Amino acid sequence: MRRYIRRHKHHYFQYKKWKTRIIFWGGAVIVGIVAAIFALSAEFADHTFHAIYQRWPVIAFFMTPFGLLLTVYLTRRFFPGAEGSGIPQTIIAIEDKGGPSLTDRLLSIRVAIGKIFLSLIALFCGASLGREGPTVHIGAAIMYNLGKYTHLSARYMKRGLILTGGGAGVAAAFNTPLAGIMFAIEELAREFDRRSIGMILIGVILAGMTAIFIHQRNYNYYGSVPAEADLSLLWLAVIVSGVLGGLLGGGFSQLLITAGKKIRPYVKDYPYRTAFLLGLVVAVLGVLSDGQVYGTGYIEAQQIVSCTASTSCENTIGFMYPLYKLAATTATYLTGIPGGIFAPSLASGAGLGSDLSLLFPAGLATTVVLLGMVGYFSGVVQTPITAFIIVMEMVDNQDIVFALMATSLIATGASKFVCKKPIYVALAENFLATLKAGK
Numbered sequence: 001m002r003r004y005i006r007r008h009k010h011h012y013f014q015y016k017k018w019k020t021r022i023i024f025w026g027g028a029v030i031v032g033i034v035a036a037i038f039a040l041s042a043e044f045a046d047h048t049f050h051a052i053y054q055r056w057p058v059i060a061f062f063m064t065p066f067g068l069l070l071t072v073y074l075t076r077r078f079f080p081g082a083e084g085s086g087i088p089q090t091i092i093a094i095e096d097k098g099g100p101s102l103t104d105r106l107l108s109i110r111v112a113i114g115k116i117f118l119s120l121i122a123l124f125c126g127a128s129l130g131r132e133g134p135t136v137h138i139g140a141a142i143m144y145n146l147g148k149y150t151h152l153s154a155r156y157m158k159r160g161l162i163l164t165g166g167g168a169g170v171a172a173a174f175n176t177p178l179a180g181i182m183f184a185i186e187e188l189a190r191e192f193d194r195r196s197i198g199m200i201l202i203g204v205i206l207a208g209m210t211a212i213f214i215h216q217r218n219y220n221y222y223g224s225v226p227a228e229a230d231l232s233l234l235w236l237a238v239i240v241s242g243v244l245g246g247l248l249g250g251g252f253s254q255l256l257i258t259a260g261k262k263i264r265p266y267v268k269d270y271p272y273r274t275a276f277l278l279g280l281v282v283a284v285l286g287v288l289s290d291g292q293v294y295g296t297g298y299i300e301a302q303q304i305v306s307c308t309a310s311t312s313c314e315n316t317i318g319f320m321y322p323l324y325k326l327a328a329t330t331a332t333y334l335t336g337i338p339g340g341i342f343a344p345s346l347a348s349g350a351g352l353g354s355d356l357s358l359l360f361p362a363g364l365a366t367t368v369v370l371l372g373m374v375g376y377f378s379g380v381v382q383t384p385i386t387a388f389i390i391v392m393e394m395v396d397n398q399d400i401v402f403a404l405m406a407t408s409l410i411a412t413g414a415s416k417f418v419c420k421k422p423i424y425v426a427l428a429e430n431f432l433a434t435l436k437a438g439k
Helices: 002-012 015-055 057-078 087-095 099-106 109-124 132-149 155-174 177-188 197-215 231-269 271-288 298-308 321-334 342-359 362-381 384-394 401-418 423-436
Strands: none
Touching (some): 015 057, 015 109, 015 132, 015 155, 015 298, 057 109, 087 155, 087 423, 109 132, 132 155, 132 342, 155 197, 231 271, 231 321, 271 321, 298 342, 298 362, 321 342, 342 362, 362 384, 362 423, 384 401
16 A cells, blocks of 8 residues: 555656646646736727727728738738637647648747737727637647647647647636636547646636736626526527527628638739728728727627616617628638637627517516627537637626526527538638648
């Protein structure tokens, strides 16, 4: 017995094992710090553009198209590999589809820096994008390079580091550690290696808690939301939000996938002309929506949630907002600039929920907004557990957890009728095809 204890005590305190733990957990803290700084900077850029637009609305026709053109130029000239959300690149690296050389290129520190810098430029110019996908990419790059430069050579370790970085990125971006864990399991990995799962889970939690500490804000991003669970109509709202949210979200995903393939030859030959024209589209949509489609969508989503929860607040978000935001996000993404779709999808979903709430009693309005948010978001990403956990963790209400879960599952099923393949898998395939085409 004593021999067994000594052997396992020696095994527990081995240098190599503690070196690995320190890399996983220390790297996760670094990801949390970087993600928090990125989030604060993105919030500043978003608010700055909105302030400029409110004073001089016509400036959007200059700032947005020329800003997107500049971002495309900088991406192609200095930061190739930083295009788009970043989640497709992370999936490619995890599955090792392009080999070590492609992984080194996609997860380089240079690309991570470019992701931050270019996303902020685009937000400052009014682009409709999120920072969560880029944060996943940044987190994966930080963790991968830590393992590379500290000589963790085992393949399962490299995969574990990328998974930890990606999950940590979601946890830190949303202040939602549980969602980060589920995202790593549900979206990035189809299976876990038991040798690294413990370190991955602790790393994701550390990143999320680090971001919360730096933000110095409530754990719940949208605060306390007094959503009601009137069982007489709740499940009707679940079905309506799940079906419509799933179909609309799936339609958005399929639009991105199909349009990305169709526009690829034109983008290859005329990248700057394409960026400028799509920037004009975003500017026009911004004017039609009174400036509401610009940026991440957090401002509008918070307004929708808070106003439906308060009788003293007038909701000024228009009925067409979900479609305007969907179109602006599509136009932004097709330019090829760095930027994600998480936050814009949550905003579109909140707008959809706001529209659907008109069909139900006023007391159920906030609940329907949250159901619309989770329904649309689940339809986009087709990861039902991650979707409902993100919304659950972003609001301080546990009374409608089962309703959120049911809506998410229904929406995912409805989405598959219009979008057969999950969006990030399809975008990863499109990205690889673009690389092979010699972009």
